[in-house]
Amino acid sequence: MEDLIKYLLKFGQLNESQCALIQSKTQLKKVKKGEYFSEAGKVSRKIGYVTKGVFRICYYNKTGESFTRYFVYENRFITDINSFIDEVPSAEYIEAVTDCEILVFSKKDFSELAMTIPGWSDIFSKITSYVLENKMRASSNMLVQDAQTRYSHFLAHYPGLANRIPQLMLASYLGITPSSLSRIRKTLI
Amino acid sequence: MEDLIKYLLKFGQLNESQCALIQSKTQLKKVKKGEYFSEAGKVSRKIGYVTKGVFRICYYNKTGESFTRYFVYENRFITDINSFIDEVPSAEYIEAVTDCEILVFSKKDFSELAMTIPGWSDIFSKITSYVLENKMRASSNMLVQDAQTRYSHFLAHYPGLANRIPQLMLASYLGITPSSLSRIRKTLI
């Protein structure tokens, strides 16, 4: 909970009573491994701050194969931002890769905070542009790297994360097959 | 100019006097092919709406080779959003791929508009999250597609754009070599 406030303060200013108000609006929720926080086709009317566990943002092709766009773990927000803002259907799934715990704001409470706390909206636009830009840069970088470079970079950039997620999901994030990932891992030991 | 207003209205509401105010703050600027709208390492204190031409967002590796993250053409905004918001150095270059014309807002005028027009900030948060999410999705998609699929998708999704940009830049956007792109083009004729 303190982590949530600490994180928000990185993007803007909040006084003590504002922080208290924010905290009073959160609701602790558990999401079991394999369950979804939000689903493609449904409007995402909540935003969650991850306190425990790993989620992935993913989609499926027509044969049911899944692809991972990115992972979100402790001390970061999850939501389908465009669905949340405009109340349009989500484009993708947010799936719990491990058992997770999150602090949830409903859209209603979130909007109330926006009206009560000057700067609340600004904080979230900053978070959004900062995070999306980085996610975008990450995929764009991977596009011009070979598989081994992508994997090494993932290990260096997200220490410990590789051990918390199935290789199948990591492979689909890296844009390679599980077989390739397995071989690459062997060469790096 | 009408296009700018039309574009803004897709993301929020503005009355006539607000539209007039916005228009009064723009400044027409020409950027010649090969010149930069903003450069890595410098703070980007302006935001531009492209009325003519094509820009690319790109970066260089230590050997001077350039890589294209994405293209921005008519009726879209260009800026390094995080540099613009927080006045920190840009991470990348914005280069005119063709002779370009843009309508520019200075950071100062932009901030004034934010204070004068309720909803101005909201419009730009929406644009930012919408655009970045799409750019992110595009690279993420390419990561799991083969080279030919990426190229076909580019042709379908950005009609005419391929003819306006050097293949070298298109290849680096697609994450393939110019040789490969050339061969792929041959097979698709």
Added chain:
DNA sequence: ATTGTCGTTTGACAATTGTCAATTGACAAG
């Protein structure tokens, strides 16, 4: 202990893409 399931590894081979150098083509400058 046995079975079944699921994710991971491995092997053999094919397909894709990269590398590097040479060639061609377009086009502007002299």
Added chain:
DNA sequence: CTTGTCAATTGACAATTGTCAAACGACAAT
């Protein structure tokens, strides 16, 4: 018209990655 420059193409070959099926390992249920 000739030359120089730069981007695009092509060829020969190498490296990377994918495909598919089989085997393996961990682990839970019986």
